[in-house]
Amino acid sequence: MSRSYEQACHIARALDVLGQRWTLLIVRELAFGPRRYGELLDALPGMGTSLLAARLKHLEHSGVLRRVMVTGSRHAAAYELKDRGAALMPLLASLADYGGRMGSPPDGFTDRAAWKVLAMCLTASEDGADFGTVTELALGGETLWLQGDGERVRLGIGAAPVKPDVRLTCAKKVLYALAKAQVLVDDAVAAGDLVVEGDLGKARVFFELFRLPNDASEAI
Known part of the structure; x- marks a missing residue:
């Protein structure tokens, strides 16, 4: 049984659902699309x-996510966001922007390019949703794809479901520098x-x- 603040306050009631440790990071992972239990465990x-x-049981009970069946190498159960979960994307965008301005994380922190690309998509302007180019990113062992559909930016882990229009291959650090305008595309290619x-x-x-926030405390 999850604990409640027992306050008739909108913020407190939201925190009754989302305020426990790991909860919003589960939502973060489901922003990439349906994920199997093992995939979530590996990503956290x-x-x-x-x-x-x-946490999954709590979020399912709260109407944030649901269990679905996905196909692949085998038919298996997975979890995906419901409308109430998808409505949390602006909140994640604000957190990504805030966290991106806190400077470089301490050495030893787990770093995955997928998390940075998600932040780039969440904090993009409305023009990002109109970027219909299927773009595949190969980033030092991680592969992701994205495409704007006119309403939002669809982002997935793995190879693009169709032949990509553009494929970008680079190291994570190069991606981060490009996304902060510390390096120009033409210069990185050259x-x-x-x-x-x-x-x-x-x-x-x-x-x-x-883009990624370019914190003034970070060396360029």
């Missing part, structure tokens, strides 16, 4: 299996740090639309 290092099960397969102009537009 430090979270035990029993705690994950409890240096061999970024490989662009497809329209170079679309790659430039991508990094104009999808």
Whole structure:
């Protein structure tokens, strides 16, 4: 049984659902689309299996997510956000923007490119939703794809479901520098740090639309 603040306050009632540790990070992972239990556990290092099960049950009961069946190598159960969960994307965007301005994290913190790309998508302007170019990112062992559908930016983990219009290959640090405008696309390509397969102009537009906060405390 989850604890409640027992306050008739909108903020307190929201925190009754979302205020427990790990809860919003589960929502973060489901922003990529349906995820199997094992995928969620792998994406949340430090979270035990029993705690994950409890948090998923709580969020399902609260109407934030639901269990679905997905196809792949085998038919298996997964979790996806319901409308009430998808409505949390502006909240995640605000948290991403706030966290991005806190400076570099301490050494040893787990770092995944997917989390940065999600932040880039969440904090993009409305023009990002109109970026219909299927873009695949190969980032040092992580592969992601995204495409604007006119209403939002669809983001997924793994290869794009169709042949991408543009494929960008680089190290995570190069992606971060490009997304903070610390390095220009043409310069990264000339240096061999970024490989662009497809329209170079679309790659430039991508990094104009999808950015990361550039904290003044970080060295450029």
